[in-house]
Amino acid sequence: MADKTSSVDLVLDALGGTGRYQMFQYFVCMFSALSASFQLLNIVFVGRDVAHTCKAPVNTSDIYLITDNELIQANDSKISFEKCNIRVEANISGNISTSKLSCIYGYEYMEGKDTSLMSDMDIVCDKEHLQGFAQTLLITGQGIGAFVLPTFSDRYGRRPLHFVSHLCFLGFGVGVAFAPTYTVFLVLRVVLGFLQQGIVLTNITITIEIFPSRHRKLSGLLTSMIWTVCNAFIALIAYLMQTYSWRTTQLVYCSVSLYVFVEFFLLDESLSWLITNNKTKQVTKNLKKAARMSGKDCHTVLNVYKKIQKQHESEKSLTESLLGSKDQGVNGKTETVKEKDKTKPSFLDLMKRKRLAANVFVLWFVWITDSLTVFGLFMTSYSLVGSPHVNFVLYSLLEAPAAIALYFTVDRYGRKKTSVALHGIAGVALLAATVCKFVGEGSLWSPIAVTVFSFIGMFGASGAWGTACLFTPEMFPTNLRNFGLGTSSAFSRVGGMLAPFSSLLAEYVEWAPGTIFGVCCLLATVLVNVLPETMGRELPQTVDDVEAWHKKTDDKEAKEMDTFPMARPKGPMEC
Structure with missing residues (x-):
């Protein structure tokens, strides 16, 4: 039986799969990643320590x-x-x-009082412990935004939330540059974190939904590469602005958000959301535009959509007839399908089913681990050998080979195996870096070994997070997809809030941060095996679609055990 998700893939394939319209919409949307990434990590330089x-x-x-x-x-x-x-x-x-x-x-x-936020507001010495809150509160805002905003995206569409968030993000970013006190700065950072999630989560969802299922890994690769470039630009701008006030630097960082006024005229609503929510008029308008841009025959594309719509209507009529007959025979009255359509899936539907609830909890832990590890490594980049600007750029650029590795493995070996491998690499490398730091203290080789293993750890952690960004939306039905991604992102903020204090912990227990990062990554390699594989599967429309994946996996394992009895667990009488 066809569903609306398959219709989306068929329509996107009719447009060329990765046609000009889809690629154009992808880059229009992802250019806003500059805004989101700049405000997320610029505190490393805007709020740096000054001698x-x-x-x-x-x-x-x-x-x-x-x-x-x-x-x-x-x-x-x-x-x-x-x-x-x-x-x-x-x-x-x-x-x-x-x-x-x-x-x-x-x-x-030594470099002038207004060079850094911390020097300008004297957040040093007995106030030094307050420095970490600049990042922690932004991530707290992200967590709140990740919980609150996805509901609006799923209900009103990806595009409205994206524009409102981006526009407000520009305004509050400018406000940060003129913050009169540290308290005001921290409050504005919470708001920035909240709005940043409106940009990031809609970016991920739009770019996942803009390509058919077989091209989803392309979205993952391009997104990771774009974030790599964005993060590298943070260090480049900081290097060029070293002699300027932190307020001027902040204005430079938030100036890229002026792009929102261009984006307003270029970005369209997600076809997946429009089709799922029966916005037929807007779907038709967007498909005509897409067909012209992609060089496809407009009538052919529209016929694909209309054919599937007719199939849905016939299936819907059959379902109404069967349900109506059943309800009238059992209850003595007919329940209208209109009333049934009012029942939309909720997050509680996932929590009520043990296997699906387990999926959610595992995804939450994975996001916490990846966030803690990646942000922790970024925030401590200054402690490695060499220039902090160079180390930051190298950490950023490591996301590129991680993304390439992800691209060539997720559709060959699957999401699960890729996630397991990358988490394993990160865990082993970070534990090795910790051992080298502890064993080789005071030696010449120790700092070099620690730096190398830390870079390998960043490679694994950033690749694992990229896998999670691709994996997570595929695990949720359409009307819960942004909410599921949002809650996962919200829980990742727990790791992000703890990350700024990793350097403070290292002053008291030097081996603790690396050990925590490594152990969490290794634990993630075990827990990911609970999740179903989504490779080659179309995005689910309902909660039942997700649960069916588990049933198919269980049936397959049962058949294998019947085929190979030696692999079947022995009962008490067989011992």
């Missing part, structure tokens, strides 16, 4: 008057202006007496 010392007063002798040590006040002393203390030392009868003062006169920054 500083305590500021000296106009009259240095004033320092003697405020020390508690009377002997120091009475003797000539040596004053040192350190990073977070003013050290006052005096040689008294051969003994060194020391007194420490806080930076009561403020701070002296």
